[in-house]
Amino acid sequence: MGLLDGLLDKFKQGLRRTQELVLSPIQGLLGLRRLDEDQLQELEDLLLQADLGVHAVDRLMARLRFEMKRSGDIDPRAALKDELLKILHLHPSRPLTAGETQVLLLVGVNGVGKTTTLGKLAAHLKARGEGVMVVAGDTFRAAAIDQLEAWGVRAGVPVVRNQMGGDPAAIAYDGAASALAKSIPWVLIDTAGRLHTKDHLMKELDKIRRSLQKVIPSAPHRVFMVLDATTGQNGITQAEAFKQVAGVTDLILTKLDGSAKGGVVVPILERLKLPIAYVGVGEGVDDLIPFDPEAFVDGLLGA
């Protein structure tokens, strides 16, 4: 028993240290010019804790070690920041520009904040003085329609709705047709959260796409996958599946106001070429902001 207790204590100490490390910013380490093996190890841990994933971290660390060997005197923080920015700048998100009616579709797994994000996005576009219509396409989750309606009131935009359990493709069709008839430039369509492994639910997204195309052949003009910043490596398979089935064009990273860094977007962007359009940083109506790579990397590196 003694041995086990000893191990447990050691483990608890280790965790306490983790917690301290989380609180004590990474920059202390990154400010150092020459890092010894232990410090490099700690740096690697901190990057892993940002959910960048083993592969991305291995590559970043290899690169850092290489640079250190080559020049002997480099700023590790600047080197890492450069490397990460290079990746994030590979695929910038196109800004939303109003014109003829465009359909924006929001998809994602359960609980990532689709409805909230849609409300904020509606308010954001409305604040630019552009017409917006939102469509309550989540007809599955209890009270999702009421939730969107509340956001519609908050943002001051009309809500197209049907009853719970209705056909989401039909309501999407109605919304797009109505916006087109009224020449409203933006139609934002909410969808029910679904796990990317559920075939039948994923197929429903395809049906929504097809019914939108009956109204506007080029619709949906953008498909945003909403991703919770607390998500781990599963975010990659999520993005893969949603891109394949729903034609995702951009990511929106939510809940960045917590302690999670959302690092999984880095491998997603690299592998799937999906840019990050917006980030959600709070529960307020203004808490959706365009993605800023510099600020995001500073967050990852704990600046």
Add this chain to the structure above:
Amino acid sequence: MFDSLSDKLSKAMKTLRGHSKLTEANIEAALREVRMALLEADVHVQVARTFLSRVKEKALGKDVLDGLNPAQAFIDIVHQELTAIMGGQVDEHPLNYASKGPTVVMMVGLQGAGKTTTSGKLAKFLKKAGRSPLLVPADVYRPAAIEQLHIVAKDAGVPSFRTEEKDPVAICKAALKEAELKGWDTVILDTAGRLHLDEQLMEELSKIKATCEPSEILFVADAMTGQDAVRSASAFHEKLAITGVVLTKADGDTRGGAAFSIKEVTGQPVKFVGEGEKLDDFQRFHPDRMAQRILGMGDVLSLIEHAKDRIDEKDAEQIAQRLAKNQFTLEDMRKQFQQVKKLGSMQKIIGMMPGMGQMKEQLASVASDKRVTHMEAILNSMTPKERANPNLLDGKRRRRIALGAGRPVHEVNQLLKQYLEMKKMMSQMNDPKFMQKMQRMAGGKGMPGMGGGLGGFKMPF
């Protein structure tokens, strides 16, 4: 994207065949692979490191038992350790109940973890277990959250608390009084989702706790959570002293390493797992299965229990008896399909099977739900007489059945062929010699981590 860990380990330890002891040198590569697997499964870095040093200590100097290769011996140690940490044996009683008055269960967690849905699932679970729960909406912030709980409660067939109160603490207090008055023995408080960094809202939870004195405070955690699980879980635990964890959205393809991290930092057991859109998709937590899943070894045990739960025992027994007498008919096959459908989507079933890494996609397309539906349609288009006596099915009848089911004739033929194969296979299973052969196969190589048996097994769909 994840290869099964057992495959990787087998590769990493290939050179070790014939070694009779696990040594520092010969487990190094394997340790690296396990670390990789844990990190890919979102186990926290520090948790993974501590775990690995523990495994290393256990493994060093261990004799490799006869019949095992070093990789298998090593996996065994890893699996045992992980299972032990995840909670060892399943507790008989999942919840602590108050000795006097209504038991209060408080649900807490981050936004979007699934607290409201989980509250409903728990209520239904407890109702089935003979309790009389009351659902209490205490999330006054998220638009329509209260309405959502009322709807969920209705679906679950349990009452939900309605009040004009706007303050969460007051709502909970009033609900408790009502429960005492009306004799509800379990009160489930669905609190607002919040960031653990939000001091003010954490304070509100503390007040609810102080006022209602819950017997259980369950931390609801998304199975897909990454490294942040450690931070949020420990923050909630420090503030509220949680008593257990409910893991949600575990029906996806996430490895669920967060469960391990949370267990480690809070020391509190994972009590339940939510895995599906329906209120019934809620189960007791099984540490050994979770350990296998984190390591990428599948979850065949869960599948078995899942099946047991939903399959009509009487039907199953009848089919088994008929099998024993070699009387398996198309009617039995139809019943089987109906039961397969009860199990949920084929994807779910396949997802639970171990060692299915690469086969998963292939299988998913073959064993799609549609196919089962089509076959069932064909069977439904037969008369009871035809199902009882497949010999009746001549060309004319087959054409009629195809028309009735709206499927081409060759699918009818295909189904009959499969029926004959199933019948043959099943009669072999009644033969003791055949079963011995199967067991030998299972002991041999087969697919790693899955006992090999399934590999040679032809599924009826």
